[in-house]
Amino acid sequence: MDDPFEIDEFAASPEMRLGDAPAPAYLDNLNAEQRDAVETLDGPLLVLAGAGTGKTRVLTTRLAHLLETKAQTERLHPQQILAVTFTNRAAKEMQERVAHALGRPVEGWWLGTFHSLSARLLRRHAELIGLQSNFTILDSDDQVRLLKQIMDAEQIDPKKWPAKQLMGIIQRWKDKGLTPERVNESVEFANGGAKHLYRIYQERLKVLNACDFGDLLLHCLTLFQQHPEVLRQYQSTFRYILVDEYQDTNVAQYLWLRAMAMVHRNICCVGDDDQAIYSWRGAEVGNILRFESDFPGAKVVRLEQNYRSTPHILAAASKLITFNDGRLGKQLWTEIDTGEKVFVKGVWDGEAEARLVGEDIEALQSRGIGASQMAILVRAGFQTREFEERLITLGIPYRVVGGPRFYERQEIRDALAYIRLVAQPDDSLAFERIVNVPKRGVGKATLQTLHQYSRDQAISLPSAARDLIDTEELKPKMRQAIGGLLGDFKRWREMLAGSSHVEVIETVLDESGYTDMWRTSKEIDAPGRLENLKELVSAIGEFENLTSFLEHVSLVMENEQNDAQEKVTIMTLHAAKGLEFDYVFLPGWEEGVFPHQRAMDESGVKGLEEERRLAYVGITRARKRATILYAANRRIYNQWQSALPSRFVDELPDEHIERISDTGLGGHGGNHSPGAWGSDDWMKMPSWANEGSSNRNPVSGASERKFASSGWQDRVRKNVIDVKPDGETSYSTNSKSSKYKVGDAVRHRKFGPGTVRAVDGNKLEIHFEGVGTKKVVDSFILPG
DNA sequence: TTTGGTGACACAAAG
DNA sequence: TGTCACCAAA
Numbered sequence: 001m002d003d004p005f006e007i008d009e010f011a012a013s014p015e016m017r018l019g020d021a022p023a024p025a026y027l028d029n030l031n032a033e034q035r036d037a038v039e040t041l042d043g044p045l046l047v048l049a050g051a052g053t054g055k056t057r058v059l060t061t062r063l064a065h066l067l068e069t070k071a072q073t074e075r076l077h078p079q080q081i082l083a084v085t086f087t088n089r090a091a092k093e094m095q096e097r098v099a100h101a102l103g104r105p106v107e108g109w110w111l112g113t114f115h116s117l118s119a120r121l122l123r124r125h126a127e128l129i130g131l132q133s134n135f136t137i138l139d140s141d142d143q144v145r146l147l148k149q150i151m152d153a154e155q156i157d158p159k160k161w162p163a164k165q166l167m168g169i170i171q172r173w174k175d176k177g178l179t180p181e182r183v184n185e186s187v188e189f190a191n192g193g194a195k196h197l198y199r200i201y202q203e204r205l206k207v208l209n210a211c212d213f214g215d216l217l218l219h220c221l222t223l224f225q226q227h228p229e230v231l232r233q234y235q236s237t238f239r240y241i242l243v244d245e246y247q248d249t250n251v252a253q254y255l256w257l258r259a260m261a262m263v264h265r266n267i268c269c270v271g272d273d274d275q276a277i278y279s280w281r282g283a284e285v286g287n288i289l290r291f292e293s294d295f296p297g298a299k300v301v302r303l304e305q306n307y308r309s310t311p312h313i314l315a316a317a318s319k320l321i322t323f324n325d326g327r328l329g330k331q332l333w334t335e336i337d338t339g340e341k342v343f344v345k346g347v348w349d350g351e352a353e354a355r356l357v358g359e360d361i362e363a364l365q366s367r368g369i370g371a372s373q374m375a376i377l378v379r380a381g382f383q384t385r386e387f388e389e390r391l392i393t394l395g396i397p398y399r400v401v402g403g404p405r406f407y408e409r410q411e412i413r414d415a416l417a418y419i420r421l422v423a424q425p426d427d428s429l430a431f432e433r434i435v436n437v438p439k440r441g442v443g444k445a446t447l448q449t450l451h452q453y454s455r456d457q458a459i460s461l462p463s464a465a466r467d468l469i470d471t472e473e474l475k476p477k478m479r480q481a482i483g484g485l486l487g488d489f490k491r492w493r494e495m496l497a498g499s500s501h502v503e504v505i506e507t508v509l510d511e512s513g514y515t516d517m518w519r520t521s522k523e524i525d526a527p528g529r530l531e532n533l534k535e536l537v538s539a540i541g542e543f544e545n546l547t548s549f550l551e552h553v554s555l556v557m558e559n560e561q562n563d564a565q566e567k568v569t570i571m572t573l574h575a576a577k578g579l580e581f582d583y584v585f586l587p588g589w590e591e592g593v594f595p596h597q598r599a600m601d602e603s604g605v606k607g608l609e610e611e612r613r614l615a616y617v618g619i620t621r622a623r624k625r626a627t628i629l630y631a632a633n634r635r636i637y638n639q640w641q642s643a644l645p646s647r648f649v650d651e652l653p654d655e656h657i658e659r660i661s662d663t664g665l666g667g668h669g670g671n672h673s674p675g676a677w678g679s680d681d682w683m684k685m686p687s688w689a690n691e692g693s694s695n696r697n698p699v700s701g702a703s704e705r706k707f708a709s710s711g712w713q714d715r716v717r718k719n720v721i722d723v724k725p726d727g728e729t730s731y732s733t734n735s736k737s738s739k740y741k742v743g744d745a746v747r748h749r750k751f752g753p754g755t756v757r758a759v760d761g762n763k764l765e766i767h768f769e770g771v772g773t774k775k776v777v778d779s780f781i782l783p784g
Numbered sequence: 785t786t787t788g789g790t791g792a793c794a795c796a797a798a799g
Numbered sequence: 800t801g802t803c804a805c806c807a808a809a
Contacts, residue, residue, distance in 0.1 A: 086799080087798085216799090278798080379797085380795090381796075405798090444786075637793095787809080788806105788807095789808095790807100792805105793801100793802085794802090
């Protein structure tokens with residue numbers, strides 16, 4: 001039905017016409033020409049749109065127009081439309097929006113992520129590039145495992161070359177659209193060892209009839225290149241192409257799109273260079289900058305009216321992002337004229353931070369505001385824990401988005417391995433995964449024997465096992481264990497002929513002892529795992545065959561609890577892109593956490609600017625209120641570390657923010673001493689953030705070099721974070737001197753008593769008994 | 785040979 | 800806090 005080469009005669013239903021609907025208000029700030037471009041233009045179109053300007057709505061409008069008007073006037077069939085989003089969530093949302101706009105569900109168009117669309121396309125032509133159409137899609141876990149095996153066979157010291165690191169290199173190559181052959185040709189990549197392993201890895205994947213995520217796109221490119229006739233089919237089929245979040249496309253995706261768009265050139269991309277936050281996975285902002293030269297005659301439409309946020313929120317975000325260089329630049333404005341300023345709150349530690357957020361949420365709830373309108377957006381996954389604990393204590397329902405994916409859970413991966421092995425008897429990776437789960441006494445040595453044999457005979461691991469159980473090669477105990485398992489699988493496969501696949505899978509999980517393994521497990525989360533297994537099994541029924549089910553699980557499936565209960569959302573900033581909430585909490589704005597230390601260490605100014613864009617994304621998620629928090633102390637890896645507020649806090653415009661002293665701080669433990677942290681003073685405005693006198697000199701050489709090109713040092717800096725090559729962060733402050741001197745006995749709330757070892761401005765180096773030497777700003781120190 | 789315990793070590797973001 | 804490599808015990 002969804003085959004683009006079998007397009008049925010199509011007539012749009014006459015009762016619904018887009019033209020009858022009132023003009024969408026969000027397109028009002030376009031002039032007639034621009035509006036025409038968005039709605040009807042044929043030819044390349046780039047919509048450069050700031051945060052909250054209704055990018056997605058533009059896409060929806062265009063889609064609705066295509067599906068309604070063009071369907072009639074030009075006999076455009078839905079199957080001739082290709083719409084690409086970055087997440088499955090966005091795809092789903094798009095589907096719903098369009099259905100809503102048209103008043104009827106629309107199906108049959110190619111809507112999805114690059115990965116899911118590529119997988120769909122690839123299954124049709126797998127044989128052309130040496131795969132079978134039921135190839136498995138490996139996740140990163142499998143990839144690393146495979147690489148470890150390869151490195152083992154190649155006798156490479158895993159300490160010198162961690163498999164994960166190699167995986168990263170390969171992934172980046174794939175992001176750039178580089179096959180092993182192309183990597184070899186390019187002089188740019190000098191790393192011979194990695195090239196060699198990449199080649200072997202790709203060969204192994206082919207033997208295993210498997211793809212990794214990157215392959216889905218890469219194989220499409222290879223397919224297009226080697227079989228132009230296939231490409232031509234798709235090129236002529238897709239008359240309209242729409243792409244969301246264009247700023248986050250990587251080179252492979254760019255090539256993929258360009259190939260597809262080559263014939264009709266009706267490509268419409270929507271993006272915002274200020275929201276480019278995926279360069280670490282190969283995204284090229286250059287793609288959006290180059291659009292006009294890639295597609296001559298392209299129209300560019302800018303959307304600058306923001307419909308989402310209050311003016312204060314908008315102004316704070318806009319000001320922050322101006323600290324980046326090389327932007328396309330845009331001036332966002334809004335008609336909204338009321339609203340709170342952005343709150344900036346300093347707290348003592350992570351616990352206080354979570355408590356404060358909890359209190360705010362309770363206060364909002366008591367005003368009758370639903371929890372689903374509130375979100376806590378964190379920089380990194382580990383930050384969610386403290387908030388979860390707090391919200392559990394308070395009994396506030398919440399959900400964590402983008403935690404471990406459903407299919408990445410251990411029990412799901414195990415179950416999937418069983419399913420894979422039933423569907424594909426020669427799946428070596430699946431066999432390896434479950435041969436000893438639950439425990440069957442099959443260990444490393446036995447597996448080693450099997451591997452050896454499978455390599456020598458060039459057959460799959462399960463085949464090797466089948467051969468070896470009839471020989472003397474294995475111990476009788478092993479023979480029995482493995483033989484039993486193989487027999488089981490044979491039986492299950494036969495069962496598939498007579499019963500539904502749901503029944504079969506239930507039987508498999510039961511008879512293999514896998515569910516029993518969790519039932520008897522003492523682990524706390526064992527019941528939850530059993531729940532997940534049940535969910536997995538019930539999902540199988542919705543699919544025609546096991547292959548399509550497996551693909552759905554590894555590419556699409558989300559573990560959303562779909563109860564309608566109002567819940568506070570906790571998620572990472574990356575996951576929050578494209579979403580909006582009335583009330584947004586942005587905790588952890590501390591140097592080293594956000595901006596993340598590694599971003600600065602590894603990518604210098606580029607990394608810092610990406611972090612800043614992330615901050616921009618965070619603030620602009622808020623409709624009514626944004627609350628930024630930073631903690632003076634944070635426990636990381638069981639170690640207390642004092643932290644400085646993020647430089648992004650400094651970069652916010654004073655007139656649009658409200659710094660708030662944490663009243664909960666007093667309750668944290670008595671001793672207020674004037675001038676120390678107990679006073680309002682440092683809360684309102686950290687001492688080093690006051691108007692400093694000079695900032696001309698003592699920026700360290702390293703940081704001066706690093707930030708020279710960013711305009712960083714041109715601004716009035718009071719606090720300079722020194723990004724050192726060894727990854728240690730230090731800071732130097734020159735606007736204030738400390739009231740403490742070397743040798744003073746002092747006390748720190750968490751570290752306890754200590755002695756001042758060195759003084760640098762208001763920065764103290766203190767030796768704490770039993771803790772070690774720490775660098776601390778003096779406002780966090782009490783006199784001993 | 786497998787297993788389970790131990791200590792060292794690193795600890796981002798996602799499809 | 801979780802993972803991984805290594806070692807002692809079964």
